[in-house]
Amino acid sequence: MxxxxxxxxxxxxxxxxxxxxxxxxxxxxVTGAQSVVxxxxxxxxxxxxxxxxxxxxxxxxxxxxxxxxxxPLDTAKFPPLKxxxxxxxxxxxxxxYGIYAFDAREGVIEHSYAxxxxxxxxxxxxxxxxxxxVRHNSVEHNAVGLEVTNxxxxxxxxxxxxxxxxxxxTLNSNDLEALGPQHTAVVVGNRVTDNNDGAGPEQAEGGYGxxxxxxxxxxxxxxxxxxxxxxxxxFLLQDxxxxxxxxxxxxxxxxxxxxxxxxxxxxxxxxxxxAGNAERTVSPGRTAGTARCGSGGYALAGGGRAAEVVAPPGxxxxxxxxxxxxxxxxxxxxxxxxxxxxxxxxxxxxxxxxPG
Numbered sequence: 001m002x003x004x005x006x007x008x009x010x011x012x013x014x015x016x017x018x019x020x021x022x023x024x025x026x027x028x029x030v031t032g033a034q035s036v037v038x039x040x041x042x043x044x045x046x047x048x049x050x051x052x053x054x055x056x057x058x059x060x061x062x063x064x065x066x067x068x069x070x071x072p073l074d075t076a077k078f079p080p081l082k083x084x085x086x087x088x089x090x091x092x093x094x095x096x097y098g099i100y101a102f103d104a105r106e107g108v109i110e111h112s113y114a115x116x117x118x119x120x121x122x123x124x125x126x127x128x129x130x131x132x133x134v135r136h137n138s139v140e141h142n143a144v145g146l147e148v149t150n151x152x153x154x155x156x157x158x159x160x161x162x163x164x165x166x167x168x169x170t171l172n173s174n175d176l177e178a179l180g181p182q183h184t185a186v187v188v189g190n191r192v193t194d195n196n197d198g199a200g201p202e203q204a205e206g207g208y209g210x211x212x213x214x215x216x217x218x219x220x221x222x223x224x225x226x227x228x229x230x231x232x233x234x235f236l237l238q239d240x241x242x243x244x245x246x247x248x249x250x251x252x253x254x255x256x257x258x259x260x261x262x263x264x265x266x267x268x269x270x271x272x273x274x275a276g277n278a279e280r281t282v283s284p285g286r287t288a289g290t291a292r293c294g295s296g297g298y299a300l301a302g303g304g305r306a307a308e309v310v311a312p313p314g315x316x317x318x319x320x321x322x323x324x325x326x327x328x329x330x331x332x333x334x335x336x337x338x339x340x341x342x343x344x345x346x347x348x349x350x351x352x353x354x355p356g
Contacts, residue, residue, distance in 0.1 A: 039329040116141050165197050255277045
């Protein structure tokens with residue numbers, strides 16, 4: 001029986017451990033509305049660490065709840081989970097995703113850590129409107145640090161540290177999940193650095209050395225992000241699976257010291273705007289800006305390429321080194337539980353500056 005408003009809290013984030021021992025599938029599966037997982041560690045599972053989902057079919061959950069290998073889920077049969085929160089969770093060395101919100105809305109993922117995942121550390125997929133905030137998390141040594149697929153509208157990725165993955169952050173559209181194409185996410189104040197990891201699992205599509213990738217996403221906003229040290233590209237925007245990348249705004253970021261700072265690999269410009277990013281290298285060259293770009297804005301012609309890099313072989317998710325101890329949830333272990341009601345609340349994008 002499904003129960004709503006469950007708060008699952010560890011008394012010690014680093015000592016309360018849900019260990020799959022590389023034998024069990026999902027660590028914690030949440031299908032009850034307005035439920036919370038906080039202040040604990042989940043590791044060594046053969047599918048996901050923590051899964052928030054409206055998918056109640058246990059066979060589908062065992063396969064990951066969303067993604068490749070089956071047709072897009074029927075959103076009428078499996079209405080989204082409404083209300084979820086992950087706070088101060090450590091997820092490492094799970095086969096696919098660390099913290100995975102799929103077919104779920106009205107949530108927050110915050111102050112959490114994820115490493116050693118062969119898909120992504122934190123994932124938000126198949127929601128519209130998502131009404132979800134992903135903030136103040138740290139992801140490293142993953143194939144992809146932070147991933148969004150077919151997740152659109154009222155989705156904010158704020159103040160995260162995305163460092164030392166093979167690919168830092170991706171916003172994707174595809175036909176493996178419902179609700180494509182992806183659009184209108186807000187990505188602000190994130191630190192996306194040195195995503196050239198040789199000590200984590202390989203990315204399934206071979207991606208490596210990319211800071212922020214947009215595959216077929218549209219009308220997304222990227223502002224005040226620090227994107228540096230990514231050997232192939234800082235930003236890489238490209239069409240995928242018949243979904244054009246268009247009308248994205250990349251402004252006021254600091255994008256320097258990457259293989260190529262800004263790359264538009266799409267067949268055409270698609271209305272994407274670039275302005276004030278402190279970039280030094282772009283591919284292909286700049287073209288005239290549009291009215292939507294504003295003063296100093298410009299477009300790229302399309303057909304650009306990232307720098308060529310040789311990706312080192314990845315390692316098994318089982319072999320990624322465990323992380324150091326992570327900060328505890330504030331407050332006492334017996335403080336009153338707070339269910340995930342009314343989330344994400346007021347989102348103050350202005351509180352997330354460009355990282356130093």
